[in-house]
Amino acid sequence: MTALLKYREIWLLAAIVLLIGLISTRFPAFADPGNLRQVFNDTSILMILALGQMVVVLTRSIDLSMASNLCFTGMVVAMLNAAHPAIPIPLLIVIALVVGLVLGAINGLLVWRLNIPSIVVTLGTLTIYRGATFVISGGAWVNADKMSPDFIGFQRAAFLGIPVLSWIAILVIALFFLLMTRTALGRSIYAIGVNPTASVYTGIDVGRTKFVVFCISGMIGGLSGYLWISRYVIASVEVANGYELNIIAACVIGGISIAGGIGSVGGAVLGALFLGIISNALPVINISPFWQMAISGSAIILAVMLNARGERQQGRIILRKAEAV
Amino acid sequence: MSDVPAPRHIPDRLDKPFSSAIFSWEALLIMVAVAIFTINSFASPYFLDPYSLSDLTFNFTEKGLIAFAMALLIISGEIDLSVAAIIALASTMMGMAVQAGAGTPVLVLIGIVVGLGCGAFNGLLVTRLGLPSIVVTIGTMSLFRGIAFIILGDQAYKGYPESFAFFGQGYVWWVVSFELVLFLVAAIVYWFVLHRTSFGRRVFAIGNNPVAAQFSGVRVGRIKFILFCLTGLMSGIASVLITSRLGSTRPSIAQGYELEVITMVVLGGVSILGGAGSILGVVLAAFIMGLVTFGLGLLNVPGIVMSIFIGLLLIVVIALPIVWRRLNGGRLT
Numbered sequence: 319m320t321a322l323l324k325y326r327e328i329w330l331l332a333a334i335v336l337l338i339g340l341i342s343t344r345f346p347a348f349a350d351p352g353n354l355r356q357v358f359n360d361t362s363i364l365m366i367l368a369l370g371q372m373v374v375v376l377t378r379s380i381d382l383s384m385a386s387n388l389c390f391t392g393m394v395v396a397m398l399n400a401a402h403p404a405i406p407i408p409l410l411i412v413i414a415l416v417v418g419l420v421l422g423a424i425n426g427l428l429v430w431r432l433n434i435p436s437i438v439v440t441l442g443t444l445t446i447y448r449g450a451t452f453v454i455s456g457g458a459w460v461n462a463d464k465m466s467p468d469f470i471g472f473q474r475a476a477f478l479g480i481p482v483l484s485w486i487a488i489l490v491i492a493l494f495f496l497l498m499t500r501t502a503l504g505r506s507i508y509a510i511g512v513n514p515t516a517s518v519y520t521g522i523d524v525g526r527t528k529f530v531v532f533c534i535s536g537m538i539g540g541l542s543g544y545l546w547i548s549r550y551v552i553a554s555v556e557v558a559n560g561y562e563l564n565i566i567a568a569c570v571i572g573g574i575s576i577a578g579g580i581g582s583v584g585g586a587v588l589g590a591l592f593l594g595i596i597s598n599a600l601p602v603i604n605i606s607p608f609w610q611m612a613i614s615g616s617a618i619i620l621a622v623m624l625n626a627r628g629e630r631q632q633g634r635i636i637l638r639k640a641e642a643v
Numbered sequence: 644m645s646d647v648p649a650p651r652h653i654p655d656r657l658d659k660p661f662s663s664a665i666f667s668w669e670a671l672l673i674m675v676a677v678a679i680f681t682i683n684s685f686a687s688p689y690f691l692d693p694y695s696l697s698d699l700t701f702n703f704t705e706k707g708l709i710a711f712a713m714a715l716l717i718i719s720g721e722i723d724l725s726v727a728a729i730i731a732l733a734s735t736m737m738g739m740a741v742q743a744g745a746g747t748p749v750l751v752l753i754g755i756v757v758g759l760g761c762g763a764f765n766g767l768l769v770t771r772l773g774l775p776s777i778v779v780t781i782g783t784m785s786l787f788r789g790i791a792f793i794i795l796g797d798q799a800y801k802g803y804p805e806s807f808a809f810f811g812q813g814y815v816w817w818v819v820s821f822e823l824v825l826f827l828v829a830a831i832v833y834w835f836v837l838h839r840t841s842f843g844r845r846v847f848a849i850g851n852n853p854v855a856a857q858f859s860g861v862r863v864g865r866i867k868f869i870l871f872c873l874t875g876l877m878s879g880i881a882s883v884l885i886t887s888r889l890g891s892t893r894p895s896i897a898q899g900y901e902l903e904v905i906t907m908v909v910l911g912g913v914s915i916l917g918g919a920g921s922i923l924g925v926v927l928a929a930f931i932m933g934l935v936t937f938g939l940g941l942l943n944v945p946g947i948v949m950s951i952f953i954g955l956l957l958i959v960v961i962a963l964p965i966v967w968r969r970l971n972g973g974r975l976t
Contacts, residue, residue, distance in 0.1 A: 380777075382902075428962070432962050432965050432966070433965065434961050434962060437915055438909055438915050438957065438958075439958065441902055441905060441906060441909070441954075441957065442954040442955070442957040442958040443954065443958070444954070445902070445951065445953055446950075446951050446958075448950065449947050449948055449951030452945065452947040452948060453948065453951070457945065563724075563784070566778075566781055567781060567782075570778050570782075576775050576777055576778050577775060606793070608789075608793050608796050608894075609789070609793055610789070611786075611788055611789030612786055612789025612790050612792070613789070614785050614789075615782050615783065615784065615786030615789050616782070616786055617782075618781060619768065619779065619782035619783065622774050622778045622779060622782065626772065626773060626774050
């Protein structure tokens with residue numbers, strides 16, 4: 319039991335249960351399983367994005383371009399769907415994954431091959447990808463009436479009583495869990511975050527692994543692009559503007575250290591759920607949605623204060639930089 | 644035994660050969676600026692006009708003011724993503740004061756004090772509690788702007804006094820705006836502080852190696868705290884200027900400025916990893932960003948497309964020296 323309390327995920331889970339409890343004192347129907355399923359579905363995209371961001375942050379990098387990637391890829395699939403409604407949805411999802419992968423690979427190549435800090439690279443591509451969305455769309459919107467019924471309906475179709483969107487989130491969570499706990503790549507991602515220099519000496523190609531994590535976050539951005547557009551049924555240049563910081567916020571609340579090496583799939587999922595619950599709960603308990611920003615800001619600051627207590631004790635760093643590549 | 648005595652004379656500044664000045668970052672930026680200026684003046688007949696050029700300066704003065712303090716902060720190895728949110732909060736507070744009937748001097752004071760207070764709050768969280776600044780300021784960014792949203796909702800404050808309009812719209816002499824004068828004065832002050840005082844030297848020392856700096860007697864925490872306060876202060880001043888220029892306050896004011904300010908600083912040659920950079924570079928980067936956005940604006944290029952150029956400029960200018968070095972014998976850094 320005491321061993322269990324050491325996991326920050328347990329604490330976060332307790333905080334979430336407490337939060338739901340508090341909300342249900344004012345609005346009992348909130349804790350209803352049907353409503354909780356709805357909250358999970360509403361948070362699915364943020365959870366998926368947070369997982370993509372997590373693998374990047376674990377390697378001491380950051381991907382600020384995810385929301386722009388989402389916007390661009392979403393526009394691409396929306397325009398494809400509007401022009402050729404016959405393209406089946408699974409193929410569109412594959413296209414979204416590929417487009418996202420390419421955008422992520424651009425980030426990854428700049429970080430890997432040119433050694434530019436990821437924050438600079440993705441700050442640049444953040445504006446470039448969103449600008450590119452404007453260029454391909456000419457500033458026009460793709461509205462619901464131009465999208466095919468399949469495009470909109472796919473993620474809403476219920477399978478075993480749960481919408482496909484939730485199933486996609488569950489699938490992504492499972493895949494990331496396998497990746498982080500059962501594969502060599504997952505191990506190297508953690509190793510690079512904890513100590514890049516030691517990772518080089520154990521034979522891990524730090525640069526290439528960073529390239530791979532940016533490809534992963536790119537694919538996630540692309541996938542979320544389709545999911546976002548088909549959920550909110552509008553594709554425009556403004557889609558998910560500024561959302562990159564929500565994604566990072568979910569990671570931070572989930573206990574993922576921005577300094578790399580610390581964090582788990584469970585943490586990222588719970589961090590996203592925490593934010594999702596707050597945004598779902600505010601309207602039902604009659605608090606103006608304008609409070610949401612300040613509340614999530616306070617949650618981030620509190621979370622990082624709590625995280626810091628767990629991170630104090632760390633190995634001594636003898637060599638500062640990894641002689642990568 | 645070759646008993647070479649230790650050098651007696653350690654110069655305050657290394658004498659740089661002329662060739663290094665030519666290949667310096669600032670020289671590269673000047674070339675980029677001249678190139679863009681030339682292209683602009685050929686591309687649009689309206690560009691080379693004193694009044695156009697004066698309008699141009701409004702594109703970078705407000706962000707540039709913050710960029711100076713941000714440059715020092717990034718050199719010291721920290722970052723502040725909450726600057727735009729500080730602008731929003733300070734502007735909201737000024738708006739509240741206007742509703743309560745405050746005059747211009749009080750408004751300016753409120754803007755500056757709120758900015759300073761927000762900066763001090765960031766500084767305390769980072770230095771006292773030892774939290775990573777990138778996360779803290781993502782949090783305070785939501786918090787500060789969130790408070791502005793709570794107060795204002797979808798409303799806007801208007802009705803600023805006429806004398807208040809001078810800061811963002813007034814001209815000191817002919818086409819020289821108050822904002823531009825403030826920008827130039829701030830540039831000189833920050834240049835002096837960073838490059839000619841022991842405080843500036845300490846900032847570099849902290850950025851290069853905080854532990855070594857601490858053992859050399861530098862009060863790392865205190866200096867970082869001061870730098871956060873300065874960044875807040877400059878954001879407060881920028882808030883006064885923007886509010887005065889727009890004449891109204893919405894909670895979404897200055898949205899996305901933080902990334903533009905950081906782009907400006909990084910484009911100016913400040914290492915995002917800390918420990919290196921110059922104010923001259925930041926001034927040049929501010930000019931370049933102003934030139935690009937204004938020049939494209941004259942050509943009726945939409946703002947969102949301009950951002951592509953800014954993003955490309957950032958990556959290309961950073962990547963260029965690296966590629967150049969690779970091609971010239973593959974020496975690393």
